[in-house]
Amino acid sequence: MSPTGMPSADLLGEQIASVLADPATTHGLARTLRAAAKEIELHRYHHASLRAWPSGRIDDKPAKVQIGGGAHRIDGYFNIDLAPPADLLWDIREGIPLQDSSVHEIFSEHFLEHIDYPCSAKSYVREAHRALAPGGRIITGVPDAxxxxxxxxxxxxxxxxxxxxxxxxxxxxxxxxxxxxxxxxxxxDQDDDPTYTPHLWAYDHEKLVQLFTEAGFTTVEPWTFDPTVANPKRRWGSVYVIATK
Ligand SMILES: C[S@@+](CC[C@H](N)C(=O)[O-])C[C@H]1O[C@@H](n2cnc3c(N)ncnc32)[C@H](O)[C@@H]1O
Incomplete structure (x- = not known):
């Protein structure tokens, strides 16, 4: 909390908005502050969900979960994303809000390259291993570097x-x-568009296999693109793997 009683992240958000509105603000500072403003908004969403689930785990045990699906919702999947629209707004860099050994399938595409490597990427894969039931599978697609x-x-x-x-x-x-x-x-993948999230790491098949093997997955195989699950526009230029716990 700030001395005004306002949560310090909210106060910082207001200060950033006022510096961004100032025409004297330089291009470089504006870029940095826009990135901070975006993180503050995500922090707000995440903390609103954390107030509902203070243990960091939801009560439900969805069988299939999509992470970072954005507007691409998949029928029959519970969708977790940083920002709306999603069934749960959650920052995956803070962990996966699912109970141990509870989920049968985790799907993500064009999400992993948006979180920092190694810290958040490795923690995400370890968390997926924890949350998956024995024999559970995680399907991951990324732009193919x-x-x-x-x-x-x-x-x-x-x-x-x-x-x-x-x-x-x-x-x-x-x-x-x-x-x-x-x-x-x-x-x-940089863009000055304030809504755009840059790519933070690049992946290929070898890197994905290493990542999932290191986290304890027993097999990591190429995944055959299935447009009933995956976003059809991701078929071209992407690499997908399926890893089994
Ligand atoms: C490039 S979009 C891909 C959307 C969709 N999967 C597709 O292929 O069309 C990346 C998505 O990952 C989400 N995302 C990025 N970082 C995240 C994080 N730390 N936790 C949860 N979701 C995140 C973004 O909000 C966005 O919806």
């Missing part, structure tokens, strides 16, 4: 499928249009 790098040596032209597909998601062709820009996009 190996695929992106394999394109680097090739010539690129404006009609290249790589460019067209990567840019379909937003209009940045004017700025990101060389072969190295495309590599940067997968490894760093």
């Amino acid at each position: 190996a695929f992106a790098l394999s394109h680097y040596p090739r010539p690129l032209d404006a009609s290249d499928e790589t460019i067209e597909r990567w840019y379909a998601k937003r209009d940045c062709l004017g700025d990101i249009n060389t072969r190295l820009d495309l590599v940067n996009l997968v490894f760093r």
